[in-house]
Amino acid sequence: MTPFMRQYTAAQQAHPDCLIFFRMGDFYELFYDDAVKVSRELQLTLTARDKQKSVPMCGVPYHAAETYIQRLLRKGYRIAMCEQMEDPKTVKTIVRREVVRVLTPGTAIDPSLGSDENNFLASLAPVGKDAFGVAVLDLSTGDFRATEFRGTDAFSLALDELGRLRPVELVLPESFHPGKAGLLADDEVELPGLEVRTRTPVEDWVFTADYALPLLQGHFHTHSLDGFGLAGHTAAAVAAGALVHYVRSTKQGELQHLDGLKYYQRGGSLELDAVSVRNLELVEPLWTQEGVESTLFHALDTCCTPMGKRLLRSALLRPMADAACINRRLDAVDEAVGSLRLREQLRRALDNVLDLERLLARVSMDSAGPRDVLALGRTLGALPTVLAEAAAFKAEGWQMLTSGFDALTDAYAAIINTIAEEPPVTLADGGFIQPGRDAELDELRTLSQSGRQSIAAIEERERERTGISSLKVRYNSVFGYYIEITKANLNSVPADYERKQTLVNAERFTTPELKEYETKILTAHERSVEIEKRIFAELRTTVLAAAHRLKETARRVAEMDLMAGFAHLAALRNYIRPQIELEGCIYEVVNGRHPVVERRLELAASGRFHPNSMHLDGVEGPSLLLITGPNMGGKSTYLRQAALLVIMAQMGCFVPAERMRLSLVDRVYTRIGATDNVSRGRSTFMVEMTETAAILNTATERSLVLLDEMGRGTATYDGLSLAWATVEHLHNRIGARTLFATHYHELTLLSDQLSKLENLRVACKETSTGIVFLHAVERGPANKSYGIDVARLAGLPQTVIDRARDVLRLHEKAENASVRGAIPAPPQPALQMTIFTPLSQKIVDRLQETDINSLTPMQALQLLDELKRELEGQA
Numbered sequence: 001m002t003p004f005m006r007q008y009t010a011a012q013q014a015h016p017d018c019l020i021f022f023r024m025g026d027f028y029e030l031f032y033d034d035a036v037k038v039s040r041e042l043q044l045t046l047t048a049r050d051k052q053k054s055v056p057m058c059g060v061p062y063h064a065a066e067t068y069i070q071r072l073l074r075k076g077y078r079i080a081m082c083e084q085m086e087d088p089k090t091v092k093t094i095v096r097r098e099v100v101r102v103l104t105p106g107t108a109i110d111p112s113l114g115s116d117e118n119n120f121l122a123s124l125a126p127v128g129k130d131a132f133g134v135a136v137l138d139l140s141t142g143d144f145r146a147t148e149f150r151g152t153d154a155f156s157l158a159l160d161e162l163g164r165l166r167p168v169e170l171v172l173p174e175s176f177h178p179g180k181a182g183l184l185a186d187d188e189v190e191l192p193g194l195e196v197r198t199r200t201p202v203e204d205w206v207f208t209a210d211y212a213l214p215l216l217q218g219h220f221h222t223h224s225l226d227g228f229g230l231a232g233h234t235a236a237a238v239a240a241g242a243l244v245h246y247v248r249s250t251k252q253g254e255l256q257h258l259d260g261l262k263y264y265q266r267g268g269s270l271e272l273d274a275v276s277v278r279n280l281e282l283v284e285p286l287w288t289q290e291g292v293e294s295t296l297f298h299a300l301d302t303c304c305t306p307m308g309k310r311l312l313r314s315a316l317l318r319p320m321a322d323a324a325c326i327n328r329r330l331d332a333v334d335e336a337v338g339s340l341r342l343r344e345q346l347r348r349a350l351d352n353v354l355d356l357e358r359l360l361a362r363v364s365m366d367s368a369g370p371r372d373v374l375a376l377g378r379t380l381g382a383l384p385t386v387l388a389e390a391a392a393f394k395a396e397g398w399q400m401l402t403s404g405f406d407a408l409t410d411a412y413a414a415i416i417n418t419i420a421e422e423p424p425v426t427l428a429d430g431g432f433i434q435p436g437r438d439a440e441l442d443e444l445r446t447l448s449q450s451g452r453q454s455i456a457a458i459e460e461r462e463r464e465r466t467g468i469s470s471l472k473v474r475y476n477s478v479f480g481y482y483i484e485i486t487k488a489n490l491n492s493v494p495a496d497y498e499r500k501q502t503l504v505n506a507e508r509f510t511t512p513e514l515k516e517y518e519t520k521i522l523t524a525h526e527r528s529v530e531i532e533k534r535i536f537a538e539l540r541t542t543v544l545a546a547a548h549r550l551k552e553t554a555r556r557v558a559e560m561d562l563m564a565g566f567a568h569l570a571a572l573r574n575y576i577r578p579q580i581e582l583e584g585c586i587y588e589v590v591n592g593r594h595p596v597v598e599r600r601l602e603l604a605a606s607g608r609f610h611p612n613s614m615h616l617d618g619v620e621g622p623s624l625l626l627i628t629g630p631n632m633g634g635k636s637t638y639l640r641q642a643a644l645l646v647i648m649a650q651m652g653c654f655v656p657a658e659r660m661r662l663s664l665v666d667r668v669y670t671r672i673g674a675t676d677n678v679s680r681g682r683s684t685f686m687v688e689m690t691e692t693a694a695i696l697n698t699a700t701e702r703s704l705v706l707l708d709e710m711g712r713g714t715a716t717y718d719g720l721s722l723a724w725a726t727v728e729h730l731h732n733r734i735g736a737r738t739l740f741a742t743h744y745h746e747l748t749l750l751s752d753q754l755s756k757l758e759n760l761r762v763a764c765k766e767t768s769t770g771i772v773f774l775h776a777v778e779r780g781p782a783n784k785s786y787g788i789d790v791a792r793l794a795g796l797p798q799t800v801i802d803r804a805r806d807v808l809r810l811h812e813k814a815e816n817a818s819v820r821g822a823i824p825a826p827p828q829p830a831l832q833m834t835i836f837t838p839l840s841q842k843i844v845d846r847l848q849e850t851d852i853n854s855l856t857p858m859q860a861l862q863l864l865d866e867l868k869r870e871l872e873g874q875a
């Protein structure tokens with residue numbers, strides 16, 4: 001192996017799970033499998049390092065590497081940056097190279113990250129038998145949180161939490177195998193419900209309290225972790241410690257902005273499990289081709305700042321559960337709705353606020369250039385106006401943000417007085433420090449400036465002296481300053497010119513005078529860049545000393561932005577303030593609209609949204625609405641709308657309705673649509689039943705439960721039986737406010753027995769040209785299903801439609817004959833089945849269990865009589 005290859009192999013062995021970006025002069029080169037992968041992912045040309053073509057290679061220019069790196073990170077790759085540690089000019093042998101940084105999807109801080117979304121790195125820490133810690137960290141903002149779960153379902157709760165947070169990278173103990181630990185089926189490799197591209201195993205010992213706790217204390221310079229709320233929460237602390245360990249191992253710089261950690265507990269908020277977050281399309285569309293327009297996030301996002309947008313996203317995933325907090329925000333929004341002028345002034349001021357958190361993170365991790373720091377400074381400059389505008393509002397929610405608001409005028413002044421007005425992107429060539437900031441720097445700049453002027457003057461003078469009008473004085477980084485003379489004029493070159501370099505058409509010379517100026521200019525420049533870098537480093541320290549204050553200010557700005565955004569939205573779309581009830585289990589909406597569907601119809605100019613009302617009352621009933629009606633009628637929309645309005649109200653946002661009253665909901669459960677999970681080895685039906693089981697086992701009377709077309713994934717009678725029993729269980733045992741949409745019309749009969757069940761139907765009209773959907777939700781059961789009519793609208797061949805109608809008629813006839821209106825009554829569970837079990841079955845069973853050979857003629861007659869009466873009794 002050549003020394004070069006030895007160097008490469010060492011880097012690779014130290015970072016086996018990374019692509020090695022190997023710096024060679026002006027390029028980063030990749031070799032072997034890395035080269036093959038990267039050339040495919042980034043469409044780069046694959047070459048070879050050797051003649052035998054046994055070492056595939058591809059490369060990217062170092063100055064353009066950032067974009068390539070970002071693309072690879074988004075695809076889930078990890079990258080080790082192996083840099084040249086010596087100047088190639090100063091060493092005779094091969095230059096020393098070292099991996100100086102490891103870049104991973106979860107530790108990215110680059111400017112191309114989506115600004116309205118956190119970039120979460122997460123860890124899962126199994127501690128003891130049934131405790132799991134979960135920690136998440138957004139290195140690009142410094143947001144760092146941890147929680148833990150204990151008990152028999154700790155693992156699934158932890159997975160659910162991770163599913164909700166949707167990290168881009170998950171750190172786990174190396175030997176953790178949920179199958180072997182009996183948490184999942186032995187052969188299950190995926191963690192259910194989690195779509196994390198990058199899973200990063202870390203040595204097991206990192207996930208121990210003995211290591212992780214002191215590590216955290218050391219990082220935060222504290223004697224205990226109690227101040228973060230971590231007392232007694234070892235699993236959470238271990239998960240957090242593992243993240244700090246991991247981030248440090250990637251050599252990401254000093255991490256000064258990572259100055260706090262928050263212990264949080266699920267339960268302090270309206271709980272939304274990962275399934276509901278997905279089904280309700282809160283932040284992501286269910287199907288990628290739909291685009292973000294179908295998400296609630298998109299419909300609600302009118303925030304001006306990236307911090308506001310990120311807060312909106314996390315508020316959506318964790319709406320509040322405390323009436324006082326919700327009302328405080330609603331009061332604040334209400335006040336801002338009332339004053340267009342003040343609201344607009346505040347929003348205009350917020351428009352000038354850039355991503356404070358991410359800029360700070362870049363400064364902290366030493367990847368901020370002069371332009372980033374200036375951007376941070378200018379943003380700080382916008383804060384006094386933001387404060388002044390926000391302070392015009394008097395509601396408590398505003399006062400809590402404006403009183404004690406730190407506009408960081410000192411940090412602002414430090415930056416603006418230091419960084420030049422139009423600085424270059426990088427530090428390399430200087431020119432980013434204000435004149436007047438440092439006397440020595442100014443002097444050196446004048447020196448190098450006058451040197452340059454003198455050189456310009458030399459060109460003029462030498463042209464005159466030699467009579468060569470094409471004579472040029474130029475500079476390049478290898479040869480320094482030179483006088484260039486074309487071949488044709490060489491005979492006019494004076495004797496004091498010294499030859500430096502020969503080109504095809506010209507010769508380059510120098511003179512003692514030129515050399516002298518060159519030295520002066522270059523040393524002055526070098527020295528001035530050094531001073532500039534020193535001043536920049538001092539400025540960085542000053543800014544970082546204010547990191548804690550800056551983060552608090554960023555938090556307040558985000559909240560102001562969110563509230564002003566909610567107010568803007570309410571005014572723009574005619575949303576109203578929901579009324580939060582402190583007692584009871586009420587959920588009442590008058591003329592509510594689905595915020596996303598309403599927008600979609602508006603934008604597509606394809607009709608108006610038909611508002612619908614709803615009344616649920618867990619205490620005095622009705623607590624369960626059973627919704628029937630044709631396909632495409634609007635059942636799912638009605639269900640989803642019910643959930644979205646609750647989520648919006650509990651975020652402190654106004655809602656699309658004429659009136660809304662809500663006793664707070666503790667948790668929203670959804671069983672909507674068939675999410676295909678076949679790739680994970682679970683059938684559609686199995687997924688549906690698992691989700692339903694979770695609801696029936698954990699919903700409370702304060703929950704909101706949405707069940708859409710439950711039971712359709714299996715044989716009709718099985719499905720109907722399960723749906724039937726589920727409705728009874730929800731109604732009799734749980735009492736949760738429930739919306740149950742179904743195509744099993746048989747279920748509507750339950751209203752005779754279940755006092756709090758109300759039948760609703762979505763209205764439609766039959767016309768001569770087919771069925772028309774009115775999207776109006778009315779009282780009463782649907783009297784007919786229109787499956788065949790809808791199928792016709794979808795374009796099924798007429799022959800199939802006609803045949804389907806025939807078959808349907810036959811079926812209905814048969815069913816009428818056997819059912820003949822038998823309404824099941826609860827005390828006789830056996831009879832309940834009769835509504836959908838053909839009655840002859842009982843007789844068939846009786847006959848089958850009879851041994852004719854052992855019957856006397858008398859017994860046979862008795863049996864016949866019994867069967868006859870059975871038949872008559874049922875008829």
Ligand SMILES: Nc1ncnc2c1ncn2[C@@H]1O[C@H](COP(=O)(O)OP(=O)(O)OP(=O)(O)O)[C@@H](O)[C@H]1O
Pocket residue numbers: 597608609610611612629630631632633634635636637638762775776
């Ligand atoms: N209230 C409404 N006003 C206007 N349009 C609506 C309304 N509700 C639903 N729609 C439109 O009707 C379409 C179908 O609605 P939805 O999916 O809710 O029907 P569904 O009854 O659940 O159908 P299926 O039983 O086939 O699942 C929606 O995409 C929407 O565009």
